[in-house]
Amino acid sequence: MTSPEKKPTQRRKRPGGRLQIRDVARLAGVSAITVSRYINNPGKVAKDTGEKIASAIKESGYIPNMVAKGLSSNRTNVVAAIIPTITNSIFADLVSGLSDGLEDNGHRLLIAESGYSLEREMELIQTMIAQRPAGLVVTGQVHTEHGAELLRSIDIPVLETFETGAEPIDMCAGFSNFDASFQMVKGLIEAGYRKIGFVSAPIASNDRATRRREGYFAAMKEAGLNVVPGWVRDAKFAFREGARALGELVEQHPELEAIFFASDVLSIGGVMECQRRKIRFPEDVGICGFDDFELTAMTNPPLTTVRIPRYEIGHKAAAMLMARLNGDETVERSVDLGFEIVWRGSTRLPPQ
Amino acid sequence: MTSPEKKPTQRRKRPGGRLQIRDVARLAGVSAITVSRYINNPGKVAKDTGEKIASAIKESGYIPNMVAKGLSSNRTNVVAAIIPTITNSIFADLVSGLSDGLEDNGHRLLIAESGYSLEREMELIQTMIAQRPAGLVVTGQVHTEHGAELLRSIDIPVLETFETGAEPIDMCAGFSNFDASFQMVKGLIEAGYRKIGFVSAPIASNDRATRRREGYFAAMKEAGLNVVPGWVRDAKFAFREGARALGELVEQHPELEAIFFASDVLSIGGVMECQRRKIRFPEDVGICGFDDFELTAMTNPPLTTVRIPRYEIGHKAAAMLMARLNGDETVERSVDLGFEIVWRGSTRLPPQ
DNA sequence: TCATTAAATGATACCGGTAACATTAGCGCC
DNA sequence: GGCGCTAATGTTACCGGTATCATTTAATGA
Numbered sequence: 080m081t082s083p084e085k086k087p088t089q090r091r092k093r094p095g096g097r098l099q100i101r102d103v104a105r106l107a108g109v110s111a112i113t114v115s116r117y118i119n120n121p122g123k124v125a126k127d128t129g130e131k132i133a134s135a136i137k138e139s140g141y142i143p144n145m146v147a148k149g150l151s152s153n154r155t156n157v158v159a160a161i162i163p164t165i166t167n168s169i170f171a172d173l174v175s176g177l178s179d180g181l182e183d184n185g186h187r188l189l190i191a192e193s194g195y196s197l198e199r200e201m202e203l204i205q206t207m208i209a210q211r212p213a214g215l216v217v218t219g220q221v222h223t224e225h226g227a228e229l230l231r232s233i234d235i236p237v238l239e240t241f242e243t244g245a246e247p248i249d250m251c252a253g254f255s256n257f258d259a260s261f262q263m264v265k266g267l268i269e270a271g272y273r274k275i276g277f278v279s280a281p282i283a284s285n286d287r288a289t290r291r292r293e294g295y296f297a298a299m300k301e302a303g304l305n306v307v308p309g310w311v312r313d314a315k316f317a318f319r320e321g322a323r324a325l326g327e328l329v330e331q332h333p334e335l336e337a338i339f340f341a342s343d344v345l346s347i348g349g350v351m352e353c354q355r356r357k358i359r360f361p362e363d364v365g366i367c368g369f370d371d372f373e374l375t376a377m378t379n380p381p382l383t384t385v386r387i388p389r390y391e392i393g394h395k396a397a398a399m400l401m402a403r404l405n406g407d408e409t410v411e412r413s414v415d416l417g418f419e420i421v422w423r424g425s426t427r428l429p430p431q
Numbered sequence: 432m433t434s435p436e437k438k439p440t441q442r443r444k445r446p447g448g449r450l451q452i453r454d455v456a457r458l459a460g461v462s463a464i465t466v467s468r469y470i471n472n473p474g475k476v477a478k479d480t481g482e483k484i485a486s487a488i489k490e491s492g493y494i495p496n497m498v499a500k501g502l503s504s505n506r507t508n509v510v511a512a513i514i515p516t517i518t519n520s521i522f523a524d525l526v527s528g529l530s531d532g533l534e535d536n537g538h539r540l541l542i543a544e545s546g547y548s549l550e551r552e553m554e555l556i557q558t559m560i561a562q563r564p565a566g567l568v569v570t571g572q573v574h575t576e577h578g579a580e581l582l583r584s585i586d587i588p589v590l591e592t593f594e595t596g597a598e599p600i601d602m603c604a605g606f607s608n609f610d611a612s613f614q615m616v617k618g619l620i621e622a623g624y625r626k627i628g629f630v631s632a633p634i635a636s637n638d639r640a641t642r643r644r645e646g647y648f649a650a651m652k653e654a655g656l657n658v659v660p661g662w663v664r665d666a667k668f669a670f671r672e673g674a675r676a677l678g679e680l681v682e683q684h685p686e687l688e689a690i691f692f693a694s695d696v697l698s699i700g701g702v703m704e705c706q707r708r709k710i711r712f713p714e715d716v717g718i719c720g721f722d723d724f725e726l727t728a729m730t731n732p733p734l735t736t737v738r739i740p741r742y743e744i745g746h747k748a749a750a751m752l753m754a755r756l757n758g759d760e761t762v763e764r765s766v767d768l769g770f771e772i773v774w775r776g777s778t779r780l781p782p783q
Numbered sequence: 784t785c786a787t788t789a790a791a792t793g794a795t796a797c798c799g800g801t802a803a804c805a806t807t808a809g810c811g812c813c
Numbered sequence: 814g815g816c817g818c819t820a821a822t823g824t825t826a827c828c829g830g831t832a833t834c835a836t837t838t839a840a841t842g843a
Binding site: 451452453463464467468471495496497498499500501502503504505 | 828829830831832
């Protein structure tokens with residue numbers, strides 16, 4: 080029944096698989112390596128050879144196998160990004176900038192969400208390393224000890240985003256959350272506000288929120304203003320949490336003259352709550368936010384907020400990674416893309 | 432100077448590289464393949480061998496190379512998703528659901544944005560195939576001819592999301608945009624509205640928007656209501672575009688009794704514009720949206736809208752892909768996750 | 784007792800590309 | 814003419830895992 084002859088190592092294990100570079104080479108009448116050269120650097124092959132290969136590729140519909148390429152060349156065209164959540168639009172904008180910058184350089188984007196957990200971030204760093212990305216983007220400058228160790232030990236460019244206050248592990252792109260918050264509060268004080276409430280995301284596992292809170296305290300302290308503990312609140316990233324925080328603050332601390340929401344998810348929620356409660360701003364209480372969501376320009380009156388370069392951070396991050404991958408070791412290690420306080424009608428304005 | 436002896440094929444080309452499975456094997460005193468077995472299926476190795484390997488992995492901090500694994504096993508643990516844009520929160524929610532579902536199964540997510548261009552989508556399908564993903568997720572059921580051909584020809588599960596009207600190329604998960612829009616308009620008509628405006632995203636390259644518009648026309652026609660061409664508008668996905676559309680409609684068509692924005696990005700913009708113009712809803716004009724953004728519940732009065740299972744689509748998509756990858760060929764090909772019309776105060780309510 | 788079978792483990796080739804080196808041809812120049 | 818040099822192309826081994834088949838060991842049973 081079974082024929083005794085034993086095939087001596089058949090050549091192709093996967094007859095259903097895709098076309099290989101060898102098939103294209105055969106079609107073009109050259110060797111596989113020449114096709115490889117043409118694909119990666121057309122200038123390296125003679126013009127007529129290149130044309131033969133090009134038409135062989137076109138006719139056959141060959142699509143290269145980047146997995147094989149990655150293994151053989153020891154470099155992939157994938158960049159990994161770990162963000163807290165894609166549903167917060169500041170990170171969606173970051174990812175968009177990153178994606179645009181990477182696509183322009185033939186790279187793909189692998190993303191994962193840590194859910195604002197540093198433990199989870201650390202696990203994701205490991206699983207991302209397993210994919211052998213060409214570069215790694217993380218959020219913030221604080222990580223678990225083991226996470227930071229992993230980031231230090233890998234031999235690919237690592238980019239921390241959204242905060243530039245500390246010395247980067249490798250590179251960072253963002254702005255100073257402390258300064259931005261400090262300047263906002265300082266401006267409010269100059270505008271005549273004295274009793275200023277502060278609402279931010281929970282500061283656990285979130286150095287950006289932590290720096291913003293520190294900026295608030297520092298500005299208050301510098302002006303010699305006392306901060307009542309109840310003025311400072313946590314609220315998770317959700318519009319309704321901002322609404323809840325505003326409700327609690329105005330009920331429990333009617334003395335407040337202004338409320339600074341250190342995220343526009345929260346400030347928009349706060350504005351909605353004001354409208355529901357018929358609280359007028361800036362007349363009854365000044366309201367300001369952080370992030371410059373598109374919506375902040377459309378409330379009535381529009382919201383004072385901090386414009387941060389969300390898309391630009393991603394785009395710059397991509398550029399920095401690409402430069403490093405191209406061997407440019409002169410890339411700046413810490414890039415501060417700045418911020419801008421946008422004064423609009425939801426608060427009184429500082430003089431001048 | 433240079434020693435004449437020629438090393439006969441040195442074993443390791445990349446001494447700076449990461450630990451390999453062979454290193455772990457040596458540490459544990461077993462062969463590489465046994466370590467591989469332990470990693471992929473611990474039950475396949477003896478208990479004490481497994482323990483030795485486990486501690487060797489732990490001590491050495493070995494992180495597997497998924498690129499090599501992908502090449503050798505001809506299957507990667509990466510799923511590719513192509514969405515129009517990550518900055519529209521409906522797709523951010525989709526991606527979030529997808530990401531959660533994939534992570535639970537040890538898979539990673541590769542994303543790319545097509546910018547609502549089918550041409551770009553087609554290019555991205557090609558570059559994604561080059562990465563040899565385990566599965567591919569796209570948006571909508573309409574693609575370029577070549578794009579559809581590619582999707583049909585690949586031998587991995589393909590999942591079309593957010594629309595279930597047509598026969599899927601392989602699988603689809605979503606809901607009927609036509610029905611959802613039809614039911615919303617039908618409800619408005621039952622609530623007594625006759626002159627109803629319609630604002631949606633541009634329908635070019637966007638079958639979801641196209642179906643929603645068709646649903647509007649069908650419901651109007653069924654009720655014997657005439658549609659004035661000027662009542663139907665395009666607006667790109669941006670809050671200010673929704674605001675602009677509302678402004679134009681109320682100025683040019685003051686006869687309109689209700690305006691249906693077929694996206695909550697647009698409806699929220701419309702609401703903001705109403706507040707600025709002191710237009711009351713539902714008193715002056717009924718306003719309703721589509722998507723059920725969190726914010727729609729917080730406007731004053733809250734917005735009538737269509738709740739769609741954004742996160743669930745992504746999560747279900749992941750589950751369907753994983754089932755197929757596990758060899759389950761009984762997976763449903765077309766999964767309709769439904770929708771719900773949420774009647775709130777921004778429109779009059781249909782009877783009962 | 785020894786063949787039979789299952790469980791555990793190992794040896795080897797291979798996945799589809801590319802790095803490193805080899806080879807060939809063509810050219811300039813002394 | 815021969816040498817050196819460059820441009821174009823080919824040969825071979827290798828990237829770090831796993832599929833496949835082989836081998837060893839232990840357990841089972843007539």
